[in-house]
Amino acid sequence: MAYFEKVEPHDGPAAGLLENLGGRFLPADLWAKVAGMAAEKDLIERRVVLPLAEPERDARHGVRPPRSIALFGPPGTGRPPSPGVSRPGSAGRSSSCSISRLADEGNLAAALRSAFARIAELERVLVFIDEVEEIAPVRHEPAQPGGLHGVTNELLKLIPGFRERDERLLVCATNSIRSLDPAFLRPGRFDYLIPIGTPDWAARSAIWSRYTDGRAEVDVAALVAASELFTPADIEHAARVAAQTSFERDLEAIGGGAGTHGRLGASTDDYLAALTRCRPTVTPAMVDEFSADITAHARC
Known part of the structure; x- marks a missing residue:
């Protein structure tokens, strides 16, 4: 200012x-x-x-x-x-x-x-x-x-x-x-x-792009659509859950003899699954x- x-x-x-x-x-x-x-x-x-x-x-x-x-x-x-x-x-x-x-x-x-x-x-x-x-x-x-x-x-x-x-x-x-x-x-x-x-669509899109590191294989638009009413902290938590899922899958792949690593990074499905497991802070009643x-x- x-x-x-x-x-x-x-x-x-x-x-x-x-x-x-x-x-x-x-x-x-x-x-x-x-x-x-x-x-x-x-x-x-x-x-x-x-x-x-x-x-x-x-x-x-x-x-x-x-x-x-x-x-x-x-x-x-x-x-x-x-x-x-x-x-x-x-x-x-x-x-x-x-x-x-x-x-x-x-x-x-x-x-x-x-x-x-x-x-x-x-x-x-x-x-x-x-x-x-x-x-x-x-x-x-x-x-x-x-x-x-x-x-x-x-x-x-x-x-x-x-x-x-x-x-x-x-x-x-x-x-x-x-x-x-x-x-x-x-x-x-x-x-x-x-x-x-x-956060509106553009704000959620920017937040998701940050947590997905801009990876082209992740459908950010799908994540934005699935996270309406999610706060920035809610999105961060969902991204953390998806990343943990990806991390554990990578470890399992190594243990199963799949080379040095499995697929790197959480997928769109990982993020969508995490969203279904997370409860948004803001409810429809709060919006009203x-x-x-x-x-x-x-x-x-």
Whole structure:
């Protein structure tokens, strides 16, 4: 992103602070590596990337670059890769807030306040909070002892302060947007609420091509068709099962005197058989819920 395109030293005080926060410098080619998902990528490009990349043009049209966005989708649909990237050719700092790490400090609300205070010391930063429903659930009255009411209140106060400064972007992700407090999602705290669904045909094709090493004898199109609703992790698991099958067959061939090896690499049938043995993370019911969430919550 253009805010992060300035070349900065990878050492010095800011680098140490970034490391303490659990952040890191982002490789410049991550965005290009997100295959498929053309509609989602185009939406993020137009709503998030371009306004950040063209600040002078923004000003002429009265467009204010986004300061905070939220991504939501079914479990395992790969939301983190989408926000946690820089545009091709850019270099940026990303701080990924680990909720469990903050919780280890005891008082989660105080730890969250301290983390945002340290983040404020960085000139430009992208902050990513995954599974944000853990710290911003729906508040119930009266507040329950030991609940997260105070943590949600703290986060609601921190976001406006974070948004006041330029050259920073907060990205939150969740697979349960309906469990987030309504005040957390209001305009003024989040500019956009963007749905990210399961990998489409092009995305699954790219994933399968990677795991099959581009071997011509493997029918990638058949694997893509058979893996609808499979997440990237589901596909990885199926590919691992097929590879293990191929490996064991190779060992059996050696033991049976078939030379140094049998057929190398998993076949299309191996992969299809593995898919029938793997249970996809996303179910049709989850897809229906996701569609309802888009209608109720999406703001693009």
